[in-house]
Amino acid sequence: MSDRRTEILRAATRVIARRGVRGLRVGELAAEAGVSTSLIYYHFSDRAGLLRRTLDFISDRADHYTAEPDPAPRTEDPRADLEQVLLLELQDTVEVRENSIAWGELRATAVFEPDLREDLARTTHTWVHDVAELLARADPGGTAPAHAAAAERLTALVEGLSVRWHSGSLPVEHARLLLRGAIGAELDRHDPAGRGAPAAAAGAGSGVGFGRS
């Protein structure tokens, strides 16, 4: 855990959060990690390999991220738990910002590198799944497909708000407000005519899949 190799991965995450995946210079990473450039090639075959491992590392961390608060805030106020988990991503602290930016980079990079997609889709899927469970707790009346769809919407929204935040189009506090509003819209929906109903909207499958471009 505290070996040199992992330290390099940690440093790589930091550098990526600062410069972006494609802005990462092996030399700069070496400096950041306080090791020699060659050590990086010793541990990882080449830049591409390093990147692959780092992105694994990032999505792993993103997993635990969501998984961590599981034992703590459950069963009291389900809606508050839900807000808690989602708003976690819109927190202006070094750690969250780093992770969030790195995750965004992972997303953006995957658009041009098909290799990353599978991992990414898997991590996304578990995140959506976790949120869907929280939704089910907060809204026991709804159907499972409806919860799945709402979870996909809310998590996608979090990602959308995050980039806007990090790209300077939206202050964090406002993003938080908007997200809370969205949770409200999803939970307080009692559509009278059944138009665009969640059950219908979720008919096509269980959620995350692999699309053809």
Next chain:
Amino acid sequence: MSDRRTEILRAATRVIARRGVRGLRVGELAAEAGVSTSLIYYHFSDRAGLLRRTLDFISDRADHYTAEPDPAPRTEDPRADLEQVLLLELQDTVEVRENSIAWGELRATAVFEPDLREDLARTTHTWVHDVAELLARADPGGTAPAHAAAAERLTALVEGLSVRWHSGSLPVEHARLLLRGAIGAELDRHDPAGRGAPAAAAGAGSGVGFGRS
């Protein structure tokens, strides 16, 4: 409109949609546009200048994109108009895909390049504004701040769904379904307790602003 210079910008957009901003090689762009490398330096001072113009070009196009269907589908069924405009971005055609990917790149790049942020925020703002107007038409009962907030949510969601689509985490058709569902959630909301109400959520300002990281 059909001069060489604009053709280069169009080609640049195509290349960016294929390789990303940081993956754009001046040589490759020249090949794509069918011109010589030197011509690019003839028209644009350097790579950075080229990029600046191209990104202007992209956000301009994104503007007209939304503005274009204005004359056509107005005043009959406001809700359908709204769906129309938003769903436009989740259309699996070369043109839309190119533009959408390029826009996403612009977003992602802006995270690490503060120069781009102002332009980006401006374009985002007009988009949000347009959608807010459509929302007002579709839901005359609501307040302006509520519409503004809903518009920010829906447009951010579109961006979130788009990256997921392009990064292979979500098939387009499913993304479209989800978006329709979100529109439903925003329009059919009649929250009983006023919790997380749109009016409250929009209290902090008129919408898009410039956040400090």
Next chain:
DNA sequence: TGCACCGAACTGAAAATTCAGTCAAGCATT
């Protein structure tokens, strides 16, 4: 004549990648 353009050779710098070799910890020998 001057503008838009080609094309190919070239420079320079920034990166990535390689490599020969050091250092220290183990570990079996005698």
Next chain:
DNA sequence: AATGCTTGACTGAATTTTCAGTTCGGTGCA
């Protein structure tokens, strides 16, 4: 307990690759 052998972690200094950007002679054309 000194000896030599091995192995993994690590370094510094090359070497190689990749690009942006330049230069210049030349072409068609209004």
